[in-house]
Amino acid sequence: MTVEELHDIAMSEREAQGEYLHHIHVCMAAGCLSSRSDKVKEALEAEVKRCNGEKKCLVKGVGCMGPCAAGPLVSVAETGTMYRGVTPEDAADIVQSLGKEPVSRLVYPTDTPFTQRQVKVVLENSGKIDPERIEDYIAADGYSALLQALTSMTPAEVIEQIVRSGLRGRGGAGFPTGLKWTTVAKANGGRKFVICNADEGDPGAFMDRSVLESDPHRVLEGMAIAGYAVGASQGYIYVRAEYPLAIKRLRTAIRQAERQGLLGNNISDTQFSFHVDLRLGAGAFVCGEETALIASIEGKRGTPRPRPPFPAESGLWGDPTLINNVETFANVPPIIRNGGEWFARIGTEKSKGTKVFALAGRVVNTGLIEVPMGITLREIVYDIGGGVPDGRQFKAVQTGGPSGGCIPEQHLDMPVDYESLVQVGSIMGSGGMIVMDETSCMVDVARYFMEFCMTESCGKCIPCRVGTAHMFDLLTKISEGRATADDLALLEELCDLVQNTSLCGLGITAPNPVLSTLRYFRDEYLAHITERTCPAGACQMRR
Amino acid sequence: MRQSVRVKTLKIDDRDVGAREDQTLLEVCRENGIFIPALCHLDGLTPVGACRLCLVEVKGQRRLLPACVTRVEEGMEVNTATERLKKYRRQILELFFSERNHICSVCVSNGHCELQSLAQQLGVDHVHFPYRYPRLPVDASHDRFVIDHNRCILCTRCVRVCDEIEGAHTWDVMGRGINARVITDLNKPWGESESCTSCGKCVHVCPTGALVEKGRSVAEMAKRRQFLPYLTLMREGKQ
Numbered sequence: 001m002t003v004e005e006l007h008d009i010a011m012s013e014r015e016a017q018g019e020y021l022h023h024i025h026v027c028m029a030a031g032c033l034s035s036r037s038d039k040v041k042e043a044l045e046a047e048v049k050r051c052n053g054e055k056k057c058l059v060k061g062v063g064c065m066g067p068c069a070a071g072p073l074v075s076v077a078e079t080g081t082m083y084r085g086v087t088p089e090d091a092a093d094i095v096q097s098l099g100k101e102p103v104s105r106l107v108y109p110t111d112t113p114f115t116q117r118q119v120k121v122v123l124e125n126s127g128k129i130d131p132e133r134i135e136d137y138i139a140a141d142g143y144s145a146l147l148q149a150l151t152s153m154t155p156a157e158v159i160e161q162i163v164r165s166g167l168r169g170r171g172g173a174g175f176p177t178g179l180k181w182t183t184v185a186k187a188n189g190g191r192k193f194v195i196c197n198a199d200e201g202d203p204g205a206f207m208d209r210s211v212l213e214s215d216p217h218r219v220l221e222g223m224a225i226a227g228y229a230v231g232a233s234q235g236y237i238y239v240r241a242e243y244p245l246a247i248k249r250l251r252t253a254i255r256q257a258e259r260q261g262l263l264g265n266n267i268s269d270t271q272f273s274f275h276v277d278l279r280l281g282a283g284a285f286v287c288g289e290e291t292a293l294i295a296s297i298e299g300k301r302g303t304p305r306p307r308p309p310f311p312a313e314s315g316l317w318g319d320p321t322l323i324n325n326v327e328t329f330a331n332v333p334p335i336i337r338n339g340g341e342w343f344a345r346i347g348t349e350k351s352k353g354t355k356v357f358a359l360a361g362r363v364v365n366t367g368l369i370e371v372p373m374g375i376t377l378r379e380i381v382y383d384i385g386g387g388v389p390d391g392r393q394f395k396a397v398q399t400g401g402p403s404g405g406c407i408p409e410q411h412l413d414m415p416v417d418y419e420s421l422v423q424v425g426s427i428m429g430s431g432g433m434i435v436m437d438e439t440s441c442m443v444d445v446a447r448y449f450m451e452f453c454m455t456e457s458c459g460k461c462i463p464c465r466v467g468t469a470h471m472f473d474l475l476t477k478i479s480e481g482r483a484t485a486d487d488l489a490l491l492e493e494l495c496d497l498v499q500n501t502s503l504c505g506l507g508i509t510a511p512n513p514v515l516s517t518l519r520y521f522r523d524e525y526l527a528h529i530t531e532r533t534c535p536a537g538a539c540q541m542r543r
Numbered sequence: 544m545r546q547s548v549r550v551k552t553l554k555i556d557d558r559d560v561g562a563r564e565d566q567t568l569l570e571v572c573r574e575n576g577i578f579i580p581a582l583c584h585l586d587g588l589t590p591v592g593a594c595r596l597c598l599v600e601v602k603g604q605r606r607l608l609p610a611c612v613t614r615v616e617e618g619m620e621v622n623t624a625t626e627r628l629k630k631y632r633r634q635i636l637e638l639f640f641s642e643r644n645h646i647c648s649v650c651v652s653n654g655h656c657e658l659q660s661l662a663q664q665l666g667v668d669h670v671h672f673p674y675r676y677p678r679l680p681v682d683a684s685h686d687r688f689v690i691d692h693n694r695c696i697l698c699t700r701c702v703r704v705c706d707e708i709e710g711a712h713t714w715d716v717m718g719r720g721i722n723a724r725v726i727t728d729l730n731k732p733w734g735e736s737e738s739c740t741s742c743g744k745c746v747h748v749c750p751t752g753a754l755v756e757k758g759r760s761v762a763e764m765a766k767r768r769q770f771l772p773y774l775t776l777m778r779e780g781k782q
Contacts, residue, residue, distance in 0.1 A: 284719070286719075301715070301716060305591070305592070306591075306592035306609055306612045454720055454721065455719070455720060456719070456720070457719065457720035457721070458719055458720065458723075459697065459716070459718065459719050459720045459721065459722070459723030460591070460593050460697075460723075461592075461593045461594070461595055462593070462594060462595055462635055462638050462639060462642075462696075462697075463595055463635065463638065464720075465642075465697070465720055465721055465723065466638040466639075466641065466642045466675075466721065467638060468720070468721075469675070469720070469721040470638075470641070470672055470673065473673065490671070490672070493634070494672075497631060497634050497635070497638075500606075500607060500631065501595045501598055501607065501631050501635065502595070503592060503593065503595070503609075
């Protein structure tokens with residue numbers, strides 16, 4: 001596939017779509033599908049057919065549109081009208097309204113901060129293109145970055161752009177992506193690998209799933225560019241088996257890209273070859289840790305190993321391996337297309353670009369959002385999220401899943417970037433964001449996450465294996481009103497031990513939910529212990 | 544032609560020591576008579592860094608590093624016995640004791656147990672974490688050996704010796720987290736294992752009374768693991 005051929009595909013696709021006067025988009029990502037958006041799409045198609053083509057309308061299944069709680073979502077591309085909670089019975093009204101006034105009873109307002117405060121880079125195609133058709137992706141400038149890199153840039157120049165962009169790993173830790181690519185590129189070895197970590201496991205997080213379901217080609221393109229930059233010809237996507245739709249669409253995407261010559265041998269008649277295969281995770285959270293993930297791909301038990309050596313030096317089958325998160329790869333094509341400087345203009349000094357968050361919990365608007373780094377938590381919770389419903393009081397926002405912490409009201413005006421979040425005792429994490437109101441008990445929250453860490457510990461190192469179990473028991477005791485002040489001291493002692501002596505990130509960060517809630521809500525712990533009451537009314541006292 | 548191995552000098556506990564670049568901190572410490580506790584490590588087996596007892600402080604490193612897998616570096620400054628490390632080591636030993644059932648007075652390995660002697664050495668005179676006492680089975684189906692899961696500390700020495708030295712890979716680990724335990728074959732009774740060669744290496748590398756020979760009474764099970772350094776020496780051709 002040459003640049004000209006790619007251009008031709010894009011042009012003919014745009015022409016084909018331009019023949020329609022109207023374009024109805026139906027969300028076919030997992031959230032809306034679960035409320036039967038496929039039936040809605042069928043009904044719309046039947047309705048268009050019934051009108052005998054007089055409406056000149058294209059009904060297209062697309063990826064995630066964002067406000068998942070309001071699904072099934074349908075949008076009309078020309079006017080930007082968005083419909084919420086659409087049922088198959090609404091199809092006739094929607095088709096009839098094309099070119100006229102929208103169906104007011106179904107309209108989802110798009111002039112709100114929820115849509116206006118977002119900046120879409122990773123999700124630029126989500127909700128717009130059909131994730132199951134490569135032509136649609138190509139028509140949205142897809143794969144132009146890959147061909148641009150292959151035909152007019154050296155690997156070093158590609159890395160240079162990534163370094164300039166200031167992109168940092170979106171999996172949670174925020175390691176500079178350009179630096180990682182440089183290390184793998186410089187590592188010795190004839191055979192190198194690129195791995196995409198799609199083992200998203202934080203409770204309540206679905207950013208990576210949405211990207212894979214809505215725009216799978218973007219991830220493939222990012223991986224191929226990475227492969228070219230570091231000198232790898234084989235890529236693996238490690239995706240959890242709990243994401244069947246993402247897997248199906250990835251398989252389709254890989255097949256299409258191979259058929260078009262955008263993956264495979266001698267891409268665009270260059271020396272560069274790149275193949276991508278899927279590997280499915282079997283449900284272990286710890287396999288999101290890079291060394292455990294690599295062990296799992298190798299067919300071994302998914303347990304982490306001590307680093308160094310880092311995967312960049314000795315990874316999959318002992319060869320240098322570049323391992324990045326889905327969202328990190330998804331950021332790569334626009335960076336190459338628009339240049340590193342363009343990307344670096346978004347965000348803060350040390351955290352560039354945007355971040356996708358899965359906004360959940362006690363907020364009016366839940367769903368998938370993409371915001372520029374440096375936005376405040378208050379803007380996310382109150383402007384984009386629409387605040388806490390039912391007139392309740394905001395209490396805390398939890399970021400970073402089981403590795404993160406709870407951030408209270410007093411820090412809401414803090415900018416969202418890697419460093420600030422660590423400062424207040426949480427982490428950026430992969431992008432789960434759970435808002436909690438006064439009815440959430442912080443001891444109960446800490447207990448929930450500790451239970452998660454305990455069951456997801458691999459059992460290899462003793463502090464994590466036994467320490468998390470002890471901490472869970474102590475938190476249970478506290479939440480049931482059976483604990484003493486000594487138990488609290490023991491809990492804090494275990495937090496220190498597990499944090500400082502565990503082998504991998506799971507154990508090291510497991511105490512974070514406890515530590516952050518102790519830091520801001522110690523009085524709640526004390527109320528459970530001394531007064532044997534739960535101020536939030538969430539815990540059942542046993543005594 | 545021998546490949547040249549470079550030599551590094553470093554400081555351990557304020558002592559200047561020399562080491563080959565391919566050596567780990569643990570090896571260098573032991574050569575120099577510096578005591579570092581370890582339970583999962585055994586000379587001749589691949590180190591895994593699981594027991595966390597050999598953690599040391601390295602200047603300039605934010606985190607504590609396991610000495611068993613950390614290679615020496617020029618100019619490294621290492622502390623092996625700070626108060627903080629001693630505290631963590633005692634706490635980790637207590638975690639081991641609280642995890643399962645380790646009642647020395649009725650154990651066949653009493654007096655020959657690495658967990659027990661490390662506890663004595665490091666001054667663990669009581670356990671202040673609650674005992675978990677899970678109900679775990681004892682598998683005595685093998686003709687000559689017994690596995691008592693109540694005494695197992697999941698160091699995985701048996702798994703590694705069986706895989707790396709005997710080449711049978713009878714042992715492995717199943718389950719996750721606190722429910723992890725060692726198994727033979729695909730969790731078959733040991734006596735029915737088709738891969739076990741009954742060589743007994745697993746029994747003799749086991750640091751506690753988890754893997755023992757049949758017919759031993761309290762305090763009678765002493766382990767002989769001299770075979771291991773000898774075997775690895777011969778294999779690697781390092782005479």
